[in-house]
Amino acid sequence: MKVYYDREDKEYSIEAKNVRDMLKELKLLKNAVIVVVNDELVSEGYAFEKSDKVKILSVVSGG
Amino acid sequence: MCHACDKKPVYKLISGESLCKSCFLDYFEKKVRKTLRVYKLVDKEDSIAVAVSGGKDSLTVLDLLHSIYKENKKIKIQGLLIDEGIDGYRDQCLESTKKFCEERNISLTVVSYEEAFGFKLDNVVEGRKPCSVCGVLRRNLLNSHARKLGVKKLATGHNLDDEAQTILMNQFRRNVEASARLGPITASEAHEGFVPRIKPLYFLSEKEIMTYAFLKGIVREFNECPYNKESYRNQIREMLNQFEELYPGTKHSIVSSFLEILPALKVKEKKEGTVIQKCLQCGEPCSQEICQTCVVLNEIKSSQHSL
Numbered sequence: 001m002k003v004y005y006d007r008e009d010k011e012y013s014i015e016a017k018n019v020r021d022m023l024k025e026l027k028l029l030k031n032a033v034i035v036v037v038n039d040e041l042v043s044e045g046y047a048f049e050k051s052d053k054v055k056i057l058s059v060v061s062g063g
Numbered sequence: 064m065c066h067a068c069d070k071k072p073v074y075k076l077i078s079g080e081s082l083c084k085s086c087f088l089d090y091f092e093k094k095v096r097k098t099l100r101v102y103k104l105v106d107k108e109d110s111i112a113v114a115v116s117g118g119k120d121s122l123t124v125l126d127l128l129h130s131i132y133k134e135n136k137k138i139k140i141q142g143l144l145i146d147e148g149i150d151g152y153r154d155q156c157l158e159s160t161k162k163f164c165e166e167r168n169i170s171l172t173v174v175s176y177e178e179a180f181g182f183k184l185d186n187v188v189e190g191r192k193p194c195s196v197c198g199v200l201r202r203n204l205l206n207s208h209a210r211k212l213g214v215k216k217l218a219t220g221h222n223l224d225d226e227a228q229t230i231l232m233n234q235f236r237r238n239v240e241a242s243a244r245l246g247p248i249t250a251s252e253a254h255e256g257f258v259p260r261i262k263p264l265y266f267l268s269e270k271e272i273m274t275y276a277f278l279k280g281i282v283r284e285f286n287e288c289p290y291n292k293e294s295y296r297n298q299i300r301e302m303l304n305q306f307e308e309l310y311p312g313t314k315h316s317i318v319s320s321f322l323e324i325l326p327a328l329k330v331k332e333k334k335e336g337t338v339i340q341k342c343l344q345c346g347e348p349c350s351q352e353i354c355q356t357c358v359v360l361n362e363i364k365s366s367q368h369s370l
Contacts, residue, residue: 006285031270031307034277041277043072043081059119059273060287060300 001048005033007058018047026056033058074274077311084278091275095127095263102247104261105132105216110139111261112214114205115171117144117156118286119276120220122163124263126281128218129169143212145204146175147197148183152288159284174208176200180360187363193290196359203356207347209258221262224269227314228299230321235299243332246325254339256348268314 003022004011016022019035019042035042036055048054065072065083072081082090099105105128113128115121125142132138142164146153157173164171177183184197209217226245233242247265264272276282291297306313341347342354349355 007287029304029308031268032304034270034273036277041073041084041274043075045072057273057277058285058287059269060291 001050001052001054003054003056005056005058007060016048018045020044022048022054022056028056032060073278074271077315087274088278091267091271092127094266096131098247098263098265099131102261102265104218104248104263105138108137109216110141110214111216111218112141112143112172112209112212113218114220115142115144115160116220117153117160117163118220119273119282120222120264120269122160122220122281123272123276123279124218124220125163125169126167126279127263129167139214140169141212141214142169142171143205143208143217144171144173145201146173146177147201148176148185149288149290150183150185152286156286163281172208172212174204176204179204182363188290194294194296196363197290199355199359203347203354206256206258210256214258216261217258218261218263220264220272222264222267222269222272223314223318224300224303226262226265226321227303227317228296230317231299231303232296239328240332240336242321243325243328243336246322254348256341257339266315266318 001014001016002011003014003026005026005028012026014022014025016025022035023030023033023044030044033056035044035046036057037046037048037052039053064070064081065086066080067086068083070083070085073084074082074087076082076090105111111128113121113125115125125140128140132140142160144157144160146157161171163169180200184193184200187196205217229245230242233239233245247262249260267275303314337350339348339350340352342349342357343352344357345354347354347356353361
């Protein structure tokens with residue numbers, strides 16, 4: 001599955017089947033990002049479906 | 064499932080309980096209202112400029128203060144944006160902030176480094192620490208223009224993460240004096256020229272604010288200052304986030320324990336702290352004969368002349 005990470009403006013291919021495992025796989029911290037699937041916010045227990053469009057949004061302040 | 068109503072969860076609290084969209088929005092807004100009430104951030108008759116950058120924190124503060132007080136004729140809320148001159152970043156934020164304010168009928172004042180100091184930040188960062196230069200000049204413009212606008216207070220988007228980071232940075236740099244000026248409200252007993260600052264998001268984390276801003280459609284696009292990654296603060300942020308992951312509640316603990324000692328720090332500061340006077344060069348309040356803004360500007364001017 002492909003996921004987009006906005007802070008790096010980059011797409012990653014991942015093996016993980018849910019949000020929690022995806023963050024571990026990409027070495028991202030839970031408190032530093034939120035995850036949006038098909039334009040809806042999901043919690044860390046969410047299990048992906050094949051057609052999902054996944055985005056990881058950084059919570060870092062603009063500056 | 065949401066612990067309160069059994070709907071689909073969108074956020075997990077430090078306590079381990081999950082909240083759905085409507086319960087999360089309710090939780091967030093109650094927390095802001097509680098901070099406003101407990102720390103008396105807004106008076107019955109008040110005028111407040113919100114320092115907006117176009118990011119999630121400041122737009123959330125502006126949106127919330129505007130919606131809480133829009134029916135109250137005795138409380139005025141407006142926006143104040145400092146355009147530092149950072150190409151590809153501030154210009155984008157400026158446009159989205161203008162649109163945001165127009166949609167809500169909020170007055171917005173924009174002040175640029177170029178008109179105030181005669182240069183863009185981008186043109187003076189070479190060989191200097193951008194965040195140090197920017198921090199000093201930005202604080203100066205926010206304070207002086209809040210005064211020019213005649214507002215009684217300046218609201219900022221500072222959040223739990225910012226405060227925990229600053230507390231640690233001051234500890235690491237042995238700067239107790241600076242810590243005495245932290246807290247949800249920074250009153251200006253030291254000098255009448257300082258406009259008091261209020262932080263309505265003081266007890267909310269960056270992740271909670273981003274969640275709120277996303278759910279309310281306040282921000283949808285990522286926008287980070289290109290100089291942010293170079294900063295000392297960013298290193299502290301990453302370290303704190305690592306700790307928070309291992310020990311949830313770390314940031315809350317740092318800020319809560321700090322608030323317990325803050326009254327003692329303020330007493331010490333009042334007794335032993337530096338006397339605030341007017342800068343001999345520009346007249347702004349400061350703790351030295353020449354304020355930091357003039358020191359930075361003098362250095363920039365002298366390096367431009369020597370070219």
